[in-house]
Amino acid sequence: MINCIFCKIVKGEANSWKIYETEDAYAFLDINPANRYHTLVIPKKHYTNIFDIPEKELSAVTTVVKKVCKLYEEKLGISNIQIISNSGAEAQQEVFHLHFHILPRKRGDGQNLRWITHPEWVQDFDRMIEKLK
Ligand code: AMP
Ligand code: ZN
Numbered sequence: 781m782i783n784c785i786f787c788k789i790v791k792g793e794a795n796s797w798k799i800y801e802t803e804d805a806y807a808f809l810d811i812n813p814a815n816r817y818h819t820l821v822i823p824k825k826h827y828t829n830i831f832d833i834p835e836k837e838l839s840a841v842t843t844v845v846k847k848v849c850k851l852y853e854e855k856l857g858i859s860n861i862q863i864i865s866n867s868g869a870e871a872q873q874e875v876f877h878l879h880f881h882i883l884p885r886k887r888g889d890g891q892n893l894r895w896i897t898h899p900e901w902v903q904d905f906d907r908m909i910e911k912l913k
Contacts, residue, residue, distance in 0.1 A: 786877035829867035
């Protein structure tokens with residue numbers, strides 16, 4: 781995909797700090813890290829997000845997510861990680877080439893990913909599930 785920064789990274793046309801790669805997936809450090817070792821894992825082929833990537837290719841990406849988490853556990857003693865993937869502009873996706881964030885966490889790191897929750901919506905659950913039939 782022309783003008784996709786992550787495609788450029790895969791092709792070596794833009795700089796990146798590689799952590800790990802396979803034939804199908806590439807892991808590299810996020811240029812704007814929220815914590816040390818904040819990492820992105822992407823498919824080498826261009827897919828926009830969760831909606832268009834085929835299952836097999838997604839599986840190749842999540843295999844690398846797991847591999848990098850284990851690498852950080854073994855080499856750095858990291859045992860707290862958030863894995864985040866945004867699909868769609870309204871879901872805070874900014875780069876439209878599918879990616880998983882691997883965000884190592886530790887107590888007192890100053891990060892706080894908290895949702896505003898709506899426990900009163902439990903009363904709608906049956907109707908919500910009905911819509912899927
Ligand atoms: P998202 O909001 O999930 O689409 O996040 C996109 C992420 O890509 C952000 O955390 C950016 O810091 C990161 N990013 C954008 N350009 C680059 C780049 N050239 N190298 C590494 N990370 C990048
Ligand atoms: Zn791309």
